[in-house]
Amino acid sequence: MVQSSVLGFPRIGAQRELKKTTEAYWQGKVSVEELFKVGKELRAHNWKLQKEAGVDIIASNDFSFYDQVLDLEVLFNVIPDRYTKYDLQPIDVLFAMGRGLQRKATETAKAVDVTALEMVKWFDSNYHYVRPTFSNSTEFKLNGQKPVDEYLEAKELGIETRPVLVGPVSFLHLGKADKDSLDLEPISLLEKILPVYAEILKKLADAGAKTVQIDEPVLVLDLPANVQAAFKTAYEYLSKQEGLPAITVASYFGTVVPNLDAIKGLPVAGFHIDVVRAPEQLEAVADALTPEQTLSVGVIDGRNIWKADFAKASELVKKAVEKLGADRVITATSSSLLHTPVDLNNESKLSEEIKDFFSFATQKLGEVVTVAKNVSGEDVSAALEANAASVKARSTSSITNDETVQKRVAAIDDAQGRRASPFTERIKEQEKVFNLPLFPTTTIGSFPQTKDIRINRNKFTKGTISKEEYEKFIESEIEKVVRFQEEIGLDVLVHGEPERNDMVQYFGEQLKGFAFTQNGWVQSYGSRYVRPPIIVGDVSRPAPMSVKESVYAQSITTKPMKGMLTGPVTILRWSFPRVDASQKTQALQLGLALRDEVNDLEAAGIKVIQVDEPALREGLPLREGEERQDYYKWAAESFRIATAGVKNATQIHSHFCYSDLDPNHIKALDADVVSIEFSKKDDPNYIREFSDYPNHAGLGLFDIHSPRIPSKEEFIQKIATILEVYPVEKFWVNPDCGLKTRGWEETRASLTNMVEAAKYYREKY
Ligand code: GLN
Ligand code: ZN
Numbered sequence: 001m002v003q004s005s006v007l008g009f010p011r012i013g014a015q016r017e018l019k020k021t022t023e024a025y026w027q028g029k030v031s032v033e034e035l036f037k038v039g040k041e042l043r044a045h046n047w048k049l050q051k052e053a054g055v056d057i058i059a060s061n062d063f064s065f066y067d068q069v070l071d072l073e074v075l076f077n078v079i080p081d082r083y084t085k086y087d088l089q090p091i092d093v094l095f096a097m098g099r100g101l102q103r104k105a106t107e108t109a110k111a112v113d114v115t116a117l118e119m120v121k122w123f124d125s126n127y128h129y130v131r132p133t134f135s136n137s138t139e140f141k142l143n144g145q146k147p148v149d150e151y152l153e154a155k156e157l158g159i160e161t162r163p164v165l166v167g168p169v170s171f172l173h174l175g176k177a178d179k180d181s182l183d184l185e186p187i188s189l190l191e192k193i194l195p196v197y198a199e200i201l202k203k204l205a206d207a208g209a210k211t212v213q214i215d216e217p218v219l220v221l222d223l224p225a226n227v228q229a230a231f232k233t234a235y236e237y238l239s240k241q242e243g244l245p246a247i248t249v250a251s252y253f254g255t256v257v258p259n260l261d262a263i264k265g266l267p268v269a270g271f272h273i274d275v276v277r278a279p280e281q282l283e284a285v286a287d288a289l290t291p292e293q294t295l296s297v298g299v300i301d302g303r304n305i306w307k308a309d310f311a312k313a314s315e316l317v318k319k320a321v322e323k324l325g326a327d328r329v330i331t332a333t334s335s336s337l338l339h340t341p342v343d344l345n346n347e348s349k350l351s352e353e354i355k356d357f358f359s360f361a362t363q364k365l366g367e368v369v370t371v372a373k374n375v376s377g378e379d380v381s382a383a384l385e386a387n388a389a390s391v392k393a394r395s396t397s398s399i400t401n402d403e404t405v406q407k408r409v410a411a412i413d414d415a416q417g418r419r420a421s422p423f424t425e426r427i428k429e430q431e432k433v434f435n436l437p438l439f440p441t442t443t444i445g446s447f448p449q450t451k452d453i454r455i456n457r458n459k460f461t462k463g464t465i466s467k468e469e470y471e472k473f474i475e476s477e478i479e480k481v482v483r484f485q486e487e488i489g490l491d492v493l494v495h496g497e498p499e500r501n502d503m504v505q506y507f508g509e510q511l512k513g514f515a516f517t518q519n520g521w522v523q524s525y526g527s528r529y530v531r532p533p534i535i536v537g538d539v540s541r542p543a544p545m546s547v548k549e550s551v552y553a554q555s556i557t558t559k560p561m562k563g564m565l566t567g568p569v570t571i572l573r574w575s576f577p578r579v580d581a582s583q584k585t586q587a588l589q590l591g592l593a594l595r596d597e598v599n600d601l602e603a604a605g606i607k608v609i610q611v612d613e614p615a616l617r618e619g620l621p622l623r624e625g626e627e628r629q630d631y632y633k634w635a636a637e638s639f640r641i642a643t644a645g646v647k648n649a650t651q652i653h654s655h656f657c658y659s660d661l662d663p664n665h666i667k668a669l670d671a672d673v674v675s676i677e678f679s680k681k682d683d684p685n686y687i688r689e690f691s692d693y694p695n696h697a698g699l700g701l702f703d704i705h706s707p708r709i710p711s712k713e714e715f716i717q718k719i720a721t722i723l724e725v726y727p728v729e730k731f732w733v734n735p736d737c738g739l740k741t742r743g744w745e746e747t748r749a750s751l752t753n754m755v756e757a758a759k760y761y762r763e764k765y
Pocket of ligand 1: 445446447
């Protein structure tokens with residue numbers, strides 16, 4: 001019998017229960033007991049759902065109040081000293097590490113002021129993990145026993161689970177050295193961390209766990225020799241400990257083949273691999289197993305929402321069965337289902353035709369089970385037939401194909417992707433138009449999305465206020481933001497994006513070729529969830545999407561107003577993409593649609609246009625090689641297609657989140673001004689890499705993920721550090737990213753201090 005397995009389930013709740021309670025807890029509106037109670041209910045609900053669907057191997061410890069990697073940092077005491085000196089409750093230490101904490105002193109507690117740890121994208125997904133930050137003084141020890149508690153919780157409900165933990169090699173390799181220990185290479189801590197892994201695994205075994213899932217997703221990356229070697233050290237060590245559960249080492253989002261030597265012969269019970277993303281690895285991995293090892297074959301996509309093709313999935317699993325025998329093969333989701341929305345049944349507005357294309361986390365449970373049954377020889381013919389019919393219907397649907405768009409993409413030529421003149425000439429023309437001071441100040445686009453904004457948007461969606469009323473409201477919000485920026489002396493203004501629920505969804509809703517959901521939320525980081533649109537067919541722009549708001553905003557100020565768009569790569573990355581067309585084709589289609597918008601903005605008198613590409617870095621293929629080189633080309637090309645149709649004097653801005661960006665890649669976009677998330681980098685080498693960037697750049701000066709307010713002096717200091725290596729003439733002053741998740745109070749204070757610091761430097765230079 002081939003068993004079925006789910007590597008993890010979304011923890012946010014079908015109605016975003018987790019977000020609601022967590023945020024209420026942060027605001028002091030619910031107690032820690034209430035918070036924990038909601039967590040417990042969510043876990044129970046998810047386990048039961050999987051049990052009822054007939055899933056054989058169900059994960060536990062896939063739940064987290066913030067991030068599963070952060071949980072492990074707390075569990076193993078990888079907690080920098082700055083978080084432990086305030087006598088916070090353990091859960092508050094965790095939240096402080098995740099999002100920073102600034103709290104005034106009260107009669108009973110002292111003031112708290114601590115920034116968040118760095119947050120980085122989880123591989124090439126839009127999920128972010130809190131980066132483990134190690135120092136020479138890190139002392140590994142167990143803080144609590146969350147995985148054991150949750151295992152027992154499930155057991156009490158009569159559900160046997162397989163606890164999941166990020167493995168030692170990935171945990172270290174995905175981490176970094178803290179500021180005080182810059183010479184520390186995290187992987188060198190392996191021998192120190194292994195005993196705590198052994199300790200928690202032993203506790204799990206004592207609680208009754210027979211097996212565990214140890215995630216080692218770094219196996220799909222290019223790994224240096226010492227990290228490859230670490231697998232042997234780690235798993236041989238664990239295999240020598242008495243009485244631990246059987247270990248399945250799981251990888252996902254790519255192929256392990258280049259690292260096969262590192263895991264061949266490891267003394268573990270089995271491996272899990274992702275054959276949705278990398279089907280070609282199946283044979284090589286199956287061949288490399290020892291005679292007892294099992295292979296969990298990930299055939300149900302944990303990263304996308306398309307209904308699985310049962311015939312194809314079954315074929316892959318059968319291939320493994322032929323080699324290994326049914327008892328050594330498991331049918332699984334490709335990765336945790338964390339990256340998919342919870343339940344398609346909560347969608348009432350999708351047409352039946354489109355709905356039939358999709359499968360969300362809850363539906364995927366049934367898919368894993370059906371495929372497992374099918375390869376085990378059970379009769380599931382009715383399900384197979386229905387599945388084959390819907391797979392066929394999609395490929396031939398008129399929703400999928402638009403000939404006009406396909407022709408326009410085929411006709412793209414070089415000139416379309418090139419500005420009229422090089423930057424050195426463009427900037428002269430732009431300087432004449434804008435006449436900006438040194439250290440020009442700007443923001444990234446959004447201002448606080450207040451409750452009032454959300455309430456009005458809801459009213460409009462529900463039809464309780466008219467279109468006119470809503471537009472009036474949006475104009476008043478824009479005016480507020482414009483006046484504020486004028487008041488504190490920002491130089492290049494934004495309209496604040498109050499009309500946008502989300503920077504991708506907003507455009508997706510106006511583009512042809514997209515479908516969107518009502519409840520398709522996916523966790524992005526902490527309590528921040530996104531609702532990615534779905535690219536269902538060829539993409540085009542039927543009508544202007546952002547011109548009205550930008551024109552209004554420009555009409556009420558004499559300062560330059562930035563038009564604000566989301567770039568092709570980001571729209572692609574933050575949507576669920578098609579799997580029946582290449583990423584490149586989808587990006588070029590989006591590039592053309594945005595080109596129409598950029599040109600319309602310019603024609604309407606907007607002289608600065610920002611096309612955000614925050615997802616540029618995460619789209620980078622995980623390994624070096626041809627695929628990555630191609631990506632560099634088409635990502636830049638699609639951006640230039642979108643932006644190169646404007647006059648020299650029109651200034652194109654772009655923005656990128658989460659650094660570690662290759663300056664050459666940014667250069668290839670040829671934007672006049674870029675802003676880059678930077679505040680948590682603290683790495684002079686990184687600034688140095690950017691000092692040769694030929695165009696203008698603003699390195700983000702404060703963390704917008706945190707409510708913390710940096711003082712004027714802190715900004716001055718930060719700018720001074722950057723100025724040590726970065727030239728004055730190209731220096732822009734801006735925050736890390738948009739301010740939509742912040743409150744007005746901290747926004748006002750932070751931006752005021754930032755502008756004051758810019759003024760200070762203007763006087764100096
Ligand atoms: N313009 C967007 C904003 O300010 C950019 C957000 C982002 O980079 N993630 O919200
Ligand atoms: Zn950003």
